[in-house]
Amino acid sequence: MTSWQQAAAGDSALMNDFQTICGFGGRLSGTGQDEAAMEWALTRLREIGPDVRRVSVPYDGWRCLASSLTLLGGKPANLECVPLLRSASTAPEGLEGTVLDLGAGRPEDFERAGDAVRGKIVLVRHEYPFSQGHVHRRRKYDMAVAQGAVAFLIANPLPGAGPLSGSSGRPRDGAGIPAAYIDHEAALALAAQPGARVRLHIQGEELRDSMACAGILDLPGGRDSRIVISAHMDGHDLGCSALDNATGVAVALAAARILEPRLGPGTPGLRICFFTAEEWALAGSARYLADMPATERDTLKFNINLDTVAGDDTLCALISEYPALAGVVDGAAARAGVAVSHWLPFMPNSDHANFAKHGIPALRLVAGFEKPESRVRHILSRGDVAGIIHEDELRNALAVTCAMASLALDMSDDDLDALKAGSTCPRV
Template structure:
């Protein structure tokens, strides 16, 4: 197996930056678009080259959706750009007219304080740094607005001059129109002495059953167990989805290539897994985990999920409540010389969450956790481009991932039992 602690590291990960750029070249990779389809075929080629094994494709049926357009029309007739959130419902062709109530960040306390003002109005909230202990997810705010009788949902992004993307959070057929707006637009929708501003919201969409593909590349081990190295394929269409998650895909490819080219057969097998429709409520990994039998789940030692790295050298493992996993992670980090922080409470913000929910030890490696000034604040905006990712930070993430995966592939039964907490 490769030694992740050796000092001469310049020969490792020779294709990391090149493959990262190639993934970015596909575009934002929104599920159901030509960009996403091109990325799947690219990753088949790159994954097979990295591992030396043929890709296994797993079909994921999902409720397909396409945003055809959206706009906000102010009282005097001025049209302002907005971005339909994934799976939002459409408005009638003429749109909906309603007043806008600004709930600031959109905390539970703010919803409670304005409870009598929400029904029959359009709710406005703010997008938050996703990588933070106290983050309130957009989906929570959307569901709260829906339950309170709002007729529309606006979320303002953090980047001046840019709209914000993301999933609407709609889980069934019912819902309210939901769009992302710029911070400047949010400023124009503040209440005045005359009351709440009135707007017309128009959202056009298409919906039809669709299919996506998960990709797997299995390198067998000496025993039946598996270590999964995962990253998600899909993204959003405002930019290149470079941080989220071309970075994770590139790191996973390079780590798998290092392990494959060592020529050694580890104790456990390595399964390189690229999940799709992650941005649609983690659907690809959810579908996959649900198909696993009890014995198949028991054979998985660990899911190492790489999602959004390379834009900060401060890496954090979101350990999903698996306290017994943490000493192993810290040891591997110390051995390879890449600092690692830990956050234990389960965050359901990437594919690791579906493995954790099934009782499988899993963590997400993420950069910029708790760093509001990091480039991570630009994820889901027009700012998620390749220039936000630093080669040195990307290589740090690859070094740490290689150290962790190499150790996990050699783990004995005692270590695996400790990870599970049983």
């Protein structure tokens, strides 16, 4: 065993913390569960260091008041649906229309359908998000809007797994169309009847003055520069957001405990950031970083974002078009004794994307990259519960996180700044 594996194996609170976070429920921002979990996390952070604060950040809150989907023709049948966060509402009596099945709903599918999309209720399929070729829900939604669809249905491709939950990304008072997840069986029923007519009813409510929060622990070193370990606390309410992201928060807490004694006059500081409103198109971290004085932002040298770090026995670092981070990942994997692959293209699927866009070398550690059959497939579904997480996977993620952070803590500020070399990451 390497020293980092020993340290990870020796952290006795890791599994308890993980179970406690799951115990708060799905932690959807706006329900209060994310706030309660954050209060608990702040208490845990105070046991590691005194410089703990809670930063409030506004975001575009919204809640669903009512929703239904009815297959018309013959005997009307109710199909289960879950509106996307911030979906546009239908008229109070609902929206009746013809379903156009675009299969996966990839760019080529929309291109082929062309003008036939106009006025239709488009049906597409969700794709496993952690693979190089996948097309994100919000891109499919945007294509449907751009081509004149009147509503958007996106199906979970997994049989018996229910619908999913996710964000539409529609801004406050922004244009958009009613949009909802459905389950595999509902999609089969719709696909079996070309030209099927449905009535979709979604009533949502804009919540003005919604506030999300970030929980911050600063552990000082000997210099102003800082290494940041982040994880989002919020989730979705079908399951208990165990994969996404009780795993990341529990590992970040344990990493802070293990790394705290390593900080000293010769090292940068370590900052732990817990975000909420991540599931709302990354709104929490976007606002936290945008509101931060540029002088403070300049001290943040490297972001290790932990999101869905167990659920499979493989780990990948998404290094956000910062090619120099590949060396950090390889070095840390060797030190941790745990294999970690890396993927260079920018993937704006978690809070690391906001750090990266501010010019801060940033990566997301994720389990199950290119493993659609892994337990990570339960993400965003009612199957995202504590029981699917294996302790050894969580401990491997912890060993890798400690090894990456430790490697960065040993670097000079010049070496840390060199991690930006050759980056082609898009900027804010």
